[in-house]
Amino acid sequence: MKLNKEFDIKNTASTSAPSFRNFPMVPRVVYGRGSFSELGAVLMPHRKNSDAPCIFLVDDVFEGTSLVDRIPLIFNDQIIFISAEEEPKTDQVDALVSKIKNDFSERPSAIIGIGGGTLLDLAKAVAILLSNSGNAANYQGWDLVRKAAVYHVGIPTISGTGAEVSRTTVLLGPEKKLGINSDFTIFDQVLLDPDLTEGVTKEQWFYTGMDCFIHCVESLNGTYLNAFSQSYGEKAMDLCTEVFLGDLSPSDAREKLMMASWHGGMSIAYSQVGVAHAMSYGLSFLLGVKHGIGNCLVFQHLNDYYPEGVALFKQMMAKHHIALPKGVCAGLSDEAFDTMVGVSLKMEPLWENALGKDWRSKMTPARLRTLYEKI
């Protein structure tokens, strides 16, 4: 019987009974090209009163675009533009929560995240922190959230992170990059409009799509997988292959990549990522490298661990003329390497999923440093 390690961690922390995970799913989804126009109708039944606003956290690349005009603002609703240049941070969440509490007398009716993984994760975290006291860093871990979050809606504008379906919001804290993993994290509503992903640059499209692809390679080759997650992971993988190696129209490709991200996110239910994510976390912690490109930077060197996946990845890179940055880790100090290696090796479930129970004998700090040095 394969147990889910994330759940094992939870059990170790809170109860002694081993258990099958009771996986929460997004309870509502609207899908369709142009479905962003439904947002007003979707929010309406959740508006508590005219003083309890809907707060839209929007990627600032959309500032001044027609998308903003389509946001269904009424009463004292507010749009907050946020840069997704950097990974979301715990103190950024705290500042947003303070601002919202300061600006409004009533708790918001809804928090709506419109953007990529960063905006979606910020929306989840802000919704949680509006109804749970203290700072975001207090809740990084497993099942530390005690009260239901404010109703929150996720609207991805780029496909691949899986943040739209996951029960985590990964935040960079003062000491660790770790998710607020809880049943309250998951969105109450997701709206999937593939047309919103139309303006994404080729590089962003590729790196974020590869987040999904790499994630699936890792989970499908992991030791934790069961048939539930396998079926979602396989479908996400098939769709990624169609999108990145097939001959689809741009519009079909957008639709299929949005579904790949959805299924890829669902596949995490009873599976776990592996070497690429473990290493990418270290890279991101030390250098602030964004998750999507970080995974790609690492994955290209993981031939020994995922030979078929890496071969497909290189075909995809070639087809789309993607040139990854080089020398990212060149000239880093020993201390910097130690930090990265240390952060990465702390991701124990990821390593165990990838390499088995005796993973420590297979991935030593020295070996891991050698891999980082290639990047």
Place this chain on the structure above:
Amino acid sequence: MKLNKEFDIKNTASTSAPSFRNFPMVPRVVYGRGSFSELGAVLMPHRKNSDAPCIFLVDDVFEGTSLVDRIPLIFNDQIIFISAEEEPKTDQVDALVSKIKNDFSERPSAIIGIGGGTLLDLAKAVAILLSNSGNAANYQGWDLVRKAAVYHVGIPTISGTGAEVSRTTVLLGPEKKLGINSDFTIFDQVLLDPDLTEGVTKEQWFYTGMDCFIHCVESLNGTYLNAFSQSYGEKAMDLCTEVFLGDLSPSDAREKLMMASWHGGMSIAYSQVGVAHAMSYGLSFLLGVKHGIGNCLVFQHLNDYYPEGVALFKQMMAKHHIALPKGVCAGLSDEAFDTMVGVSLKMEPLWENALGKDWRSKMTPARLRTLYEKI
């Protein structure tokens, strides 16, 4: 833009604004071999007090088996064994609701359906009727349910119906076979334990699995499909093909068929079934033929509409030595044929999905009768 016809019907009935469907998903799922042992822990937080029982509606094939011993009975919980020999009926729902109201002073904490589509549909309907006044037949249609159902849990013991994820419960009423389609119909919790499907007979396994397969053939070849439903339908189809034409171990086959049913059910979100289901409804209404075998009886003759699907179906029949009953419609009166044809042609969205807007010119009553006569 493809709109969902079921939603169109809803709109015609209740509001004039065309809209994208806001699809409800099962908010909680436990998956895994042996996960039935988790049921007690799953129910515990939902127990209101010791007088508010959990009512287990269980397929009577399990009476006296070890599964019953594993049902986590406490306080005044009750098991009600129900035969799945016949399709679920509105008056059967009403009788169950009366019995439960009569037996207990408090509204139940939970209704748990354990069985195939019949038991799952009964559990959904009973949960709705316990909190909505009147008779089950009053709610057959789209979005007629006004109050949230009693917390209800679905535990399939056979795979293929998709009843575990659908927002309908199809009931045979005095005048029509029609679902209670509502957001309140969907289960609050599903537990998927593939081991529970171990004792199913070969014929039941095949007919019920074909419910999923045929459903996917119809939706993937329909005009209503979008990328969301397509991705689920394709995965369900792939899994059915693995299960019925591949070379899996019995245990892997059980796991994959359970996931095929799940994805097949999800694929209905933005799609619709077609000719086989429309005809099977007529057969079932007149002769009480069960849904699974009814679909098979019809589908074998639908070569003109689904040539590839019918070819695969015949391979599957041959591989598993399935012999369908013959002469089912032999000797029926003209009146009987008229009834079947009439019930079937009323399923307008199904016909439009299958044959396009001008379906009436393609499927006349005479042509439909000819198809029925082959069965």
